[in-house]
Amino acid sequence: MSRLTLTKTAEILLSKDNILVLCHRYPDGDTIGSAFALCRALRKLGKKANVMCGDIFPSVYSYIYSDFEQLDMKESFIVAVDVADKSLLGILEKPYGGKVDLCIDHHGSNGFYAKDTYVDASSASTGEIIWSLLPKLGVEADKDIANAIYTAISTDTGCFKYSNTTAKTFRTAAKLVDIGADVAKINTLMFDTMSMGRLKLERAALDSMRFYCGGKIASIALTAQMFEESGASEGDLEGLSSLARKVEGVIVGVFVRDTGAGYKISVRTHQPANACEICKQFGGGGHNAAAGGFIKAHSIDEAVDMVINAAAKHIGEEYVG
Numbered sequence: 001m002s003r004l005t006l007t008k009t010a011e012i013l014l015s016k017d018n019i020l021v022l023c024h025r026y027p028d029g030d031t032i033g034s035a036f037a038l039c040r041a042l043r044k045l046g047k048k049a050n051v052m053c054g055d056i057f058p059s060v061y062s063y064i065y066s067d068f069e070q071l072d073m074k075e076s077f078i079v080a081v082d083v084a085d086k087s088l089l090g091i092l093e094k095p096y097g098g099k100v101d102l103c104i105d106h107h108g109s110n111g112f113y114a115k116d117t118y119v120d121a122s123s124a125s126t127g128e129i130i131w132s133l134l135p136k137l138g139v140e141a142d143k144d145i146a147n148a149i150y151t152a153i154s155t156d157t158g159c160f161k162y163s164n165t166t167a168k169t170f171r172t173a174a175k176l177v178d179i180g181a182d183v184a185k186i187n188t189l190m191f192d193t194m195s196m197g198r199l200k201l202e203r204a205a206l207d208s209m210r211f212y213c214g215g216k217i218a219s220i221a222l223t224a225q226m227f228e229e230s231g232a233s234e235g236d237l238e239g240l241s242s243l244a245r246k247v248e249g250v251i252v253g254v255f256v257r258d259t260g261a262g263y264k265i266s267v268r269t270h271q272p273a274n275a276c277e278i279c280k281q282f283g284g285g286g287h288n289a290a291a292g293g294f295i296k297a298h299s300i301d302e303a304v305d306m307v308i309n310a311a312a313k314h315i316g317e318e319y320v321g
């Protein structure tokens with residue numbers, strides 16, 4: 001359960017082979033981009049390495065993984081990237097949750113479930129950490145690695161818009177462009193393309209929006225039926241949780257989704273509200289402006305009510321549900 005420096009992290013990786021890199025469930029651009037970038041870097045060193053995720057990768061990311069062949073390999077070292085807690089491994093928690101040798105992450109709420117952990121909460125994405133790791137591994141990034149890391153960074157910063165974006169984020173992105181990252185193509189895919197399912201899902205989500213505490217808090221409640229009827233896929237959910245926070249005056253945007261196996265909550269905040277503090281009350285976590293968790297409730301209305309209550313208390317407002 002020790003906390004590593006980046007140099008030590010590189011040293012450990014250099015001393016291992018047959019490395020399995022794990023992503024978190026509901027995989028996003030950061031966990032996918034970080035995993036494939038790291039895996040490709042390890043292979044460049046002549047090592048055997050594979051990527052695994054408990055859920056299917058959304059097809060929008062296929063340019064990262066489509067020409068990537070899984071190797072015949074018996075893993076002897078397990079790395080998790082962007083996975084703050086072992087429960088986030090999803091169906092991989094059972095086989096691998098207690099066996100993660102190394103976790104590389106940027107969540108301040110990291111649960112230190114791995115044998116060794118490198119966590120940098122000031123980093124906007126795990127992708128940025130992988131980028132800093134490359135020279136320590138002695139690996140020069142190629143175009144595939146650049147595209148994977150660019151995806152990780154751009155998606156976790158909302159295309160360089162969120163408050164986690166730093167000068168280092170832009171400097172890293174600039175170097176990725178130098179290497180040949182397909183910036184326009186990736187940005188169009190990630191931020192300017194909508195499937196018909198997503199359109200229907202977004203329409204339903206907007207219809208469900210409710211406001212509380214004089215408009216400082218807003219909620220979106222997505223039922224299993226709404227999801228079903230939209231024809232959307234899991235990947236179409238990306239960014240949906242940020243919609244409520246976009247409304248003028250809203251400092252806490254609450255997104256609750258009935259997954260069929262419990263209620264997934266996502267909270268997005270503007271300062272001074274802190275999303276992580278709100279989600280912690282339900283055993284969740286994340287970042288100051290974006291956090292999430294799961295809650296048990298009898299109905300989606302009850303689940304929304306619980307989070308709105310916590311959010312109202314958090315910002316010092318009165319809420320009577």
Ligand SMILES: [Mn+2]
Nearest residue numbers: 030082126156
């Ligand atoms: Mn991330």
